[in-house]
Amino acid sequence: MPANFPEIWLGRIIQNLDTSDIAPFLNGIAEIAADVVQINQGQLSEKNKIYVPSTEFEVDVLINNTTYPLAVQTYADGTIEITLDKYQTKVVTLSDDQIIGASYDKIDVVTKSLIRSILVSKFKKALHSIAPQTNTATTPVMAATGGTAALADPDGRLRLVYEDLVAFKGLCDTAGFTEEDRRLVLCNEHWNDLLLDRKNFGNQLVDYAAGKPAPMIAGFELQKYTTAPIYTAAGVKQPFGTIAAPTDTSASIAFCVNGIAKKTGLTKQYFVKAENNPANQTNDLAYRHYFIVTPYQNRKIGAIR
Incomplete structure (x- = not known):
């Protein structure tokens, strides 16, 4: 086995994490140009953090003013502290026989499950x-109605x-969503609901050649993701990883692209060579990866459940 084999693995998995297809709903969300700060490196409390400047400062404008000197308005700003999520794989063991003479193809095969697990989890x-916790004036959460005919699926869910x-859209207008970058990420159920709406809206709503909703509907750029946040019947977001109860529903999530933060932190490798593991003679490998997607503030986000 080459002496630098662990270093090759680390370089390869970082490349795969950076170049693998990302979730479409993250397209256009710029990576924050902020340095990642490691807190308590090498300890159980280790964290990756970034610090982002923020301001809502707006200058007061005087119209037809006749009073001098002009009043002074002091500029105010602040800093948002964001802690990146930590993703850790379980330890993968590989016998020494499997590793000897490994090429890049071998590395890709072995690390495929690690990469997939990290990507799926973080997306x-x-x-x-991004999804709001509950309905507020700045984070609208509404229930689908099925329209005037109260259309429902076989389980009774209103379409x-x-x-x-x-x-x-009206709720988002009132909540102050900027008009030029509104994105709505449809859950599977809502995606299929729109595909059934051919009778009323035809190709204005759905591009049947591609089998997808049109890219812009009612002022929203439509995207799709297969796993959606879950909301209770009262419109409250369930914790991440919750198994849906019979009364819970998946939700489509709306946000303004310029109101979302995205940052990729460090990727760490943990590797023990077989020669240092005489009892099992296995090469043990695990990875830790830091990543975050989050609204800058609790505003310009919404949901349809």
Whole structure:
């Protein structure tokens, strides 16, 4: 086995994490240009943090002023502290016979499950983190109505219809969502609801050649993700990883792209060579990866459940 084999593995998994296809709903969300700060490195309390400047300062404008000197308005700003989520794989053991003579192809095969697990976990957590906790004036959460006909699926769930999208747009208007970058990530149920709406809206709503909703509907850029946050019947977001109860529903999540923070932190490798593990003669490998997607503030986010 090459002496630098562990270093090759680390370089390869970082490359795969950075170049693998990302969840479409994250497209256009810029990586924050902030340095990652390691807190308590090497300890159980180790964290990756970033610090982002923030301001809501707006200058007061005087119209037809005749009073001098002009009043002074002091500039105010602040800093948002963001702690990155920590993703850890379980230890994967490989016999020495499997490792000897490994090439890049071998490395890809062995690390595939590690990479997939990290990607899936962090994308699920990302959408859940964006979703609002409950309905407020700045974080609208509404229930699909099924329209005037109260259309429902076989389980009795009211379907998402175009009228719901328009109503939700109004809530987002009132909540101060910027108009140019509104994105709505549809859950599977709502995606399928819109695919059934051909009779009323035809190709205005659905691009049947591709089998997908049109990219822009009711002012929202539509995206899709297979795993959605879960809300209770009272409209409260369930904790991440909760198994849905019979009365819970999946939700489609809305946000303004410029109101979302994304940051990739450090990737660490933990590796023990077989030569240092005489009892099992296995190479033990695990990874730790830091990543976060979160709203800058509790605003410009919403949900349809």
